Amino acid sequence: MEKEIICTVCPRGCHIKVVGDDKNVQSLEGYGCKRGVDYATAEFISPVRILTTTVKIDGNDADLLPVRSNKPLPKDKLFECMEIIRKTSVKLPIKQYDVVISNICDSGADIVASKSVL
Amino acid sequence: MYNINCDVAVIGGGPAGLAAAIAAKKEGAEKVLIIERDESLGGILQQCIHPGFGLTRFNEELTGPEYYSRFTEEVSSLGVEVLLNSMVLEVNDSEKTVICVNKEYGMTKVVAKSIVLAMGCRERTRANIVTPGTRPAGIYTAGSAQRLINRQNIMVGKKIVILGSGDIGMIMARRMTLEGANVVMVVELMDYLAGLTRNKVQCLDDFNIPLKTSHTITKIVGDKRVEGVYVAPVDENKKPILEKEEFVACDTVLFSVGLIPENELSKNAEVEICPVTNGPVVNQYMQTSKEAIFACGNVVHVNDLVDNVSAESEQAGKYAARLAMGSFPEKEKEIAVKTGRNVRYTCPHKLIKSNENEKVNLYFRVLAPEKSVKLIARCGEEIISSKKEYRVNPGEMNNLCIETAKISGNEIVIEALKEE
Numbered sequence: 001m002e003k004e005i006i007c008t009v010c011p012r013g014c015h016i017k018v019v020g021d022d023k024n025v026q027s028l029e030g031y032g033c034k035r036g037v038d039y040a041t042a043e044f045i046s047p048v049r050i051l052t053t054t055v056k057i058d059g060n061d062a063d064l065l066p067v068r069s070n071k072p073l074p075k076d077k078l079f080e081c082m083e084i085i086r087k088t089s090v091k092l093p094i095k096q097y098d099v100v101i102s103n104i105c106d107s108g109a110d111i112v113a114s115k116s117v118l
Numbered sequence: 119m120y121n122i123n124c125d126v127a128v129i130g131g132g133p134a135g136l137a138a139a140i141a142a143k144k145e146g147a148e149k150v151l152i153i154e155r156d157e158s159l160g161g162i163l164q165q166c167i168h169p170g171f172g173l174t175r176f177n178e179e180l181t182g183p184e185y186y187s188r189f190t191e192e193v194s195s196l197g198v199e200v201l202l203n204s205m206v207l208e209v210n211d212s213e214k215t216v217i218c219v220n221k222e223y224g225m226t227k228v229v230a231k232s233i234v235l236a237m238g239c240r241e242r243t244r245a246n247i248v249t250p251g252t253r254p255a256g257i258y259t260a261g262s263a264q265r266l267i268n269r270q271n272i273m274v275g276k277k278i279v280i281l282g283s284g285d286i287g288m289i290m291a292r293r294m295t296l297e298g299a300n301v302v303m304v305v306e307l308m309d310y311l312a313g314l315t316r317n318k319v320q321c322l323d324d325f326n327i328p329l330k331t332s333h334t335i336t337k338i339v340g341d342k343r344v345e346g347v348y349v350a351p352v353d354e355n356k357k358p359i360l361e362k363e364e365f366v367a368c369d370t371v372l373f374s375v376g377l378i379p380e381n382e383l384s385k386n387a388e389v390e391i392c393p394v395t396n397g398p399v400v401n402q403y404m405q406t407s408k409e410a411i412f413a414c415g416n417v418v419h420v421n422d423l424v425d426n427v428s429a430e431s432e433q434a435g436k437y438a439a440r441l442a443m444g445s446f447p448e449k450e451k452e453i454a455v456k457t458g459r460n461v462r463y464t465c466p467h468k469l470i471k472s473n474e475n476e477k478v479n480l481y482f483r484v485l486a487p488e489k490s491v492k493l494i495a496r497c498g499e500e501i502i503s504s505k506k507e508y509r510v511n512p513g514e515m516n517n518l519c520i521e522t523a524k525i526s527g528n529e530i531v532i533e534a535l536k537e538e
Contacts, residue, residue: 006323008316012508032508049320050169052181053296054268064271066167066183075324082296096187114167115183 005043007036016040048072051081055100056089057117065090066114067100073107080105093118120223124149124199125442126435127216127230129206129383132161134415135236136189137428141435142234143196147442150198151228153218155205159193160186161238162261163424165268168289170316174425185424201226209233209387211408231442234434235384235398235406235413239377239420241286244338247375249281251338254345260286260374264293273297275370279347280304281335285313285422287374292321302368305349306331307356310487312374312513314422335371336363344369377420387411394463395419402466402478402522403447404434412438419465419481422515426481430465447472453525458533460484460491462512469530475523482517482532484510490537493518497526510534 001021007014014036017029025041042048050072054064073081081104090100094113101111125147128135131154142150158164163171166182173179176188193200204220216228241259258266258274264286266272276299280287283306291301304322309332311318322329330349336358337348350363379397381389390399390407397418398406404414414434415427440446451471455464464482480495491510495503495518502524510516518532 006315006319008319013315049324050179051296052167052169054167054271056271062270064269066181066268068167068169068181068184078296096184114181115187 003044005040007031007039009033009035009039018044020044047075049075049078051078051111052114053082053085055085055111058089058091060092063117065094065100065117067111068114069104069107069109070097070112071109073104073109077105077107081107081111085111120226122151122201122226122228123230124151124228125231126150126234126438127228127232128152128234128236128435129209129216130154130161130236130238130415130417131156131159131200131202132236132238132415133163133186133189133424133427134238134417134431134434135161135234136186136193137431138234138236138412138414138435138438139198140189140192140196141432142439142442143198143435145436145439145443147439150439151230152193152198152200153204153206153216153228154200154202157203159190159200159202165261165265166289167268168293171424174423175428189428206237206383209235209383209411211387211389211411214410230410232410232412232438234438235389235411235417236415236431236434237380237383237417239379239416242373242376242378244373246378247373249335249338249373251347252340254338254340254343256340256344256370257338258370258372260284260290260372263372264290267293267297273299274372275299275344275368277302277368278370278372279335279349279366279368280372280374282306282374282376283312283318283329283331284374284376285317287372288313288317288321290372290374291327292325295325295327299370301325301327302366303328303330303349305333305335307334307352308332310511310513314513334358336360338371339365344371347371377416379417379420381417384411384413384417389413392463392467395465399467400465401452401468401470402433402476402480403437403470404430404466405437405441410441419463422513426515429479430481447474447476451528453527454529455480456529456531457482458531460486460488460510460534461532464532469520469522469525471522471525475521478520478522480518480520480532481515483512483515484534485512487511488534488536492535492537494533494535495520496531496533497524497529500526502530506537507534
């Protein structure tokens with residue numbers, strides 16, 4: 001399998017050509033630094049992203065609580081996570097970094113409040 | 119009229135105003151007041167729930183609410199005073215007053231020793247770029263759609279076309295996809311991306327949203343609701359090639375076509391405005407052409423990273439405080455900063471050589487993308503600061519550090535030279 005990955009570590013944005021299979025990288029071309037090698041390897045084998053969205057607040061239709069995953073999630077689980085978050089609502093007061101959903105989709109990451117709403 | 123006296127009055131409680139107020143207080147100004155028209159502090163970051171903030175400043179990837187809450191916490195612990203729900207109507211330089219209107223106090227006159235303008239910017243709209251067609255429901259600027267979705271729980275549409283590849287447009291493409299909408303395409307007039315590369319990767323490529331560069335929307339169609347748009351490629355003069363026009367069905371159009379610094383107050387106060395940035399002309403203290411009026415953040419020039427806004431706003435706050443306390447640097451000479459090869463504008467626009475030797479961070483944007491570039495600052499033929507960049511892009515701010523002691527003559531030229 002071959003994939004072209006645009007490195008997002010710095011603004012240089014190297015286009016890195018990665019060849020490998022599901023578990024291993026065989027070769028990398030076009031990187032500019034060591035950080036690019038690490039990024040492209042991780043991005044090739046298991047791309048992850050921070051998920052940010054909002055959840056409803058009980059008894060308040062006009063306001064939302066911004067939330068985030070406390071660590072990056074597998075990219076292919078983002079929509080599955082969104083399904084769960086969509087059905088979630090919170091009670092106030094809530095403090096920044098309070099856990100809203102723990103271990104979402106068995107990813108090991110928690111969905112936490114991005115801010116306090118008192 | 120209700121009266122408030124303070125040392126430093128800051129207009130705007132977004133990232134610029136917060137950083138300026140904190141810096142002013144830390145510098146020793148006794149009474150610092152933030153005047154904000156919204157019901158809470160944080161400015162536009164309140165609706166920027168996505169990550170990507172603070173990478174430079176905190177070495178962490180924060181969301182907008184996390185980023186601003188670090189500042190609002192400091193604002194309250196330092197005892198900066200805040201006047202919310204207050205719309206500023208006038209800034210008067212000669213009297214050093216700010217007139218605002220507030221529900222509780224009515225018309226309020228704030229008398230200050232120095233004033234910091236931190237009003238931010240607003241979005242360009244369909245009207246600014248004159249897109250032909252009908253005027254149905256379903257047409258938004260990307261930022262107003264962002265506010266509706268992220269703060270007000272109102273979804274704006276199901277099938278979306280976005281005009282402009284600026285960061286807000288791309289971020290909204292991802293946001294609406296995650297919320298179940300179908301983003302058909304992002305259309306960009308220029309032949310390059312307007313926003314940051316990482317946003318293209320994480321907001322468009324991740325969700326297979328096509329980016330059509332060198333294209334534009336030629337017409338919006340629909341009676342009550344948007345029914346679609348016509349999209350055409352453009353020639354080298356950015357004129358649409360109408361023979362190649364195609365219909366794209368959608369129910370919503372978002373415009374992400376740039377930002378304009380919000381300077382009505384500055385203009386009324388007769389602050390000199392730079393025709394390129396549409397913001398006040400400033401020196402390295404972020405001081406405008408009026409001695410007691412400072413300006414910082416997107417009201418001066420539209421930034422791509424909030425980290426830069428915080429840094430330059432701290433300068434504004436610090437020197438606004440020093441002016442208020444009577445300890446402002448003594449000016450020896452004013453140096454003009456000129457733009458040379460492939461430089462669109464610089465901020466600050468001029469430098470003050472004072473009785474202090476200062477290291478100034480000079481920000482600037484290039485006119486066109488280019489690879490293998492050497493950025494230089496020169497006085498005549500003498501290069502006083504330089505830096506190599508693998509690539510420069512109008513969407514990404516550049517900077518050079520300049521020591522004021524090294525400046526000779528009356529001007530500095532900033533250039534992006536092509537390296538052989």
